[in-house]
Amino acid sequence: MQTILNVNDLSVNFDTSQGLIKAVDNISFSIKKGECLGIAGESGSGKTQTFFSITGILSDNGSATGIADFNNVDLLKLTEKELSEIRGKKIGFIFQDPMTSLTPHMNIGNQLIEVSMIHKKNTKKDALKKAKEVLDIVKLPRIENLLKKYPHELSGGMRQRVMIGISLMCDPLFIVADEPTTALDVTTQKEILKIFNDLKKYKDITIALISHDIGVISEVSDTILIMNEGRIIEKGNCKEVLTSPKHEYTKHLLSCVPEWMK
Amino acid sequence: MIQLIIKRLAIAIPTLIIIIAFVFGLMRVAPGGPFTNERALPPEIEQKINEAYDLDKPLIQQFGIYLSKIAKGDLGPSYKYKDFTVNELILSGFPISLTLGISAIIISLLLGSLLGIIAAIKRNTIFDYAVMGVSLIGICVPSFVLAPILSLFFGLYLGFLPISGWNGGNIYNLILPVVSLSLPQIAIISRMMRSSTIETLNSNFIRTARAKGIPKRRIITKHVIRSSILPIIDYLAPATAGLMTGSIIIEQIFGLPGIGRYFVVGALQRDYTLVSGVMILYASLLMFLILLSDILRAILDPRVKIK
Ligand SMILES: Nc1ncnc2c1ncn2[C@@H]1O[C@H](COP(=O)(O)OP(=O)(O)O)[C@@H](O)[C@H]1O
Ligand SMILES: [Mg+2]
Numbered sequence: 001m002q003t004i005l006n007v008n009d010l011s012v013n014f015d016t017s018q019g020l021i022k023a024v025d026n027i028s029f030s031i032k033k034g035e036c037l038g039i040a041g042e043s044g045s046g047k048t049q050t051f052f053s054i055t056g057i058l059s060d061n062g063s064a065t066g067i068a069d070f071n072n073v074d075l076l077k078l079t080e081k082e083l084s085e086i087r088g089k090k091i092g093f094i095f096q097d098p099m100t101s102l103t104p105h106m107n108i109g110n111q112l113i114e115v116s117m118i119h120k121k122n123t124k125k126d127a128l129k130k131a132k133e134v135l136d137i138v139k140l141p142r143i144e145n146l147l148k149k150y151p152h153e154l155s156g157g158m159r160q161r162v163m164i165g166i167s168l169m170c171d172p173l174f175i176v177a178d179e180p181t182t183a184l185d186v187t188t189q190k191e192i193l194k195i196f197n198d199l200k201k202y203k204d205i206t207i208a209l210i211s212h213d214i215g216v217i218s219e220v221s222d223t224i225l226i227m228n229e230g231r232i233i234e235k236g237n238c239k240e241v242l243t244s245p246k247h248e249y250t251k252h253l254l255s256c257v258p259e260w261m262k
Numbered sequence: 263m264i265q266l267i268i269k270r271l272a273i274a275i276p277t278l279i280i281i282i283a284f285v286f287g288l289m290r291v292a293p294g295g296p297f298t299n300e301r302a303l304p305p306e307i308e309q310k311i312n313e314a315y316d317l318d319k320p321l322i323q324q325f326g327i328y329l330s331k332i333a334k335g336d337l338g339p340s341y342k343y344k345d346f347t348v349n350e351l352i353l354s355g356f357p358i359s360l361t362l363g364i365s366a367i368i369i370s371l372l373l374g375s376l377l378g379i380i381a382a383i384k385r386n387t388i389f390d391y392a393v394m395g396v397s398l399i400g401i402c403v404p405s406f407v408l409a410p411i412l413s414l415f416f417g418l419y420l421g422f423l424p425i426s427g428w429n430g431g432n433i434y435n436l437i438l439p440v441v442s443l444s445l446p447q448i449a450i451i452s453r454m455m456r457s458s459t460i461e462t463l464n465s466n467f468i469r470t471a472r473a474k475g476i477p478k479r480r481i482i483t484k485h486v487i488r489s490s491i492l493p494i495i496d497y498l499a500p501a502t503a504g505l506m507t508g509s510i511i512i513e514q515i516f517g518l519p520g521i522g523r524y525f526v527v528g529a530l531q532r533d534y535t536l537v538s539g540v541m542i543l544y545a546s547l548l549m550f551l552i553l554l555s556d557i558l559r560a561i562l563d564p565r566v567k568i569k
Contacts, residue, residue, distance in 0.1 A: 095466065114484075
């Protein structure tokens with residue numbers, strides 16, 4: 001199968017008052033088209049910054065070196081303007097905290113339609129049609145009504161579905177989901193993970209699923225990366241790595257998962 | 263929204279009565295009265311004057327008479343400007359003070375917000391340092407110090423602008439007073455706007471907007487400003503209060519016949535009705551602005567429930 005993202009020697013540094021912090025340390029990995037890659041590791045291990053750097057949304061004090069070929073374009077060489085034409089269009093992003101990740105003063109409809117109106121130059125009418133389509137995919141009820149609502153009127157689970165909907169507006173090739181279920185209760189978690197599984201099945205979308213929770217990753221991912229302190233400890237087929245881990249750190253991570261989840 | 267307005271008006275009336283009572287009490291506690299002169303009047307005449315102005319009645323009755331007149335929109339006769347009612351005096355000066363105040367507040371809001379936003383976007387650049395440096399001076403230097411300096415430089419030294427008089431509201435006559443009045447507010451507002459814009463820029467929903475690939479300019483106009491302007495909306499009423507007190511002095515310095523002088527002269531000469539009249543006007547204006555900022559906030563921030 002065709003490789004969609006090929007990362008080589010990626011490093012991310014942050015310039016802080018305490019000196020340079022190496023958040024990601026010379027990592028290499030690749031994702032095939034249609035695959036779901038899980039990225040596991042304890043918090044602070046560099047999972048998030050890996051994907052922030054690739055898509056150019058690092059904080060101002062961060063910088064990245066290396067190569068990140070996406071669809072045969074090195075993302076790290078693009079200008080901010082070129083990157084912003086890829087983000088939201090070819091790469092969708094879903095963040096950890098649905099409570100604060102939507103613009104509080106903009107209604108759900110506008111937050112959805114602006115994506116395709118900007119990237120695909122859609123008319124408002126076409127964009128609204130697409131918005132209803134994606135809200136249907138993420139299984140939100142009473143869509144007409146919902147489009148006029150503001151984020152504070154929705155529950156965390158509903159907001160996260162809207163976030164997923166936003167990421168789907170332009171039919172992206174690739175979705176990065178950064179701890180998409182961490183802030184949600186267990187039942188909602190299950191429902192959200194089901195959406196990802198559906199996306200894999202019907203849409204042939206490539207997914208990077210970041211989570212500190214191996215249980216979450218094992219439900220959706222085909223392949224897995226284990227990260228620690230900015231480095232990749234182990235990578236491979238998800239089932240194989242989880243059933244017969246080669247590395248001590250992976251064993252340690254697995255020992256933290258409750259018995260019944262295995 | 264209408265409910266909010268009605269509720270506010272219902273609170274405004276008792277608030278105004280308390281303010282009037284306070285001013286009324288304060289003026290009576292201060293030694294002397296409107297008709298106290300260096301040379302004592304013959305007792306019979308003083309008696310007659312006091313009767314004419316109801317000053318012989320018990321205080322509580324005086325207050326009652328005064329309140330009932332105000333309710334009819336009559337602020338009473340001035341004790342010192344003979345042949346003028348307070349209504350007439352205020353009407354003659356108010357348009358001038360209002361022009362000055364509204365120009366100053368609009369300029370402060372527009373310029374302050376704009377400078378703050380740009381400083382936040384270009385933070386830690388020369389522009390940011392320049393705006394913050396100048397605004398620090400603007401905060402430290404009060405308008406009554408700024409005004410003479412500006413007059414001296416632009417009025418006398420360069421001779422560009424007239425340094426005093428109203429001249430029928432000529433724009434050139436307005437420039438120096440409006441600038442002296444606005445600069446301290448521009449300084450405060452630009453700093454508030456800068457810090458709230460930086461805070462908004464660092465928030466999660468702006469990261470989402472960036473991840474959606476929204477162009478920078480649109481992120482600022484559609485996602486940032488409506489959130490980062492909220493502290494400025496809350497500052498609207500305090501800013502107005504600042505401008506009111508500032509304008510009393512500025513009008514004196516630039517010889518503008520606004521109502522500021524009535525406030526000063528009225529207080530010095532124990533012109534009870536005149537001082538109360540100006541106070542009532544200022545207090546009503548302030549309450550109106552508090553209401554206005556609440557309405558604006560409710561419009562801008564959907565999380566605000568109007569009760
Ligand atoms: N803006 C920043 N400035 C300095 N250090 C940062 C910044 N953002 C992230 N880091 C550091 O980078 C490291 C990796 O963070 P992250 O990728 O977010 O971890 P996680 O695996 O939990 O997603 C952490 O140690 C974090 O403290
Ligand atoms: Mg993270």
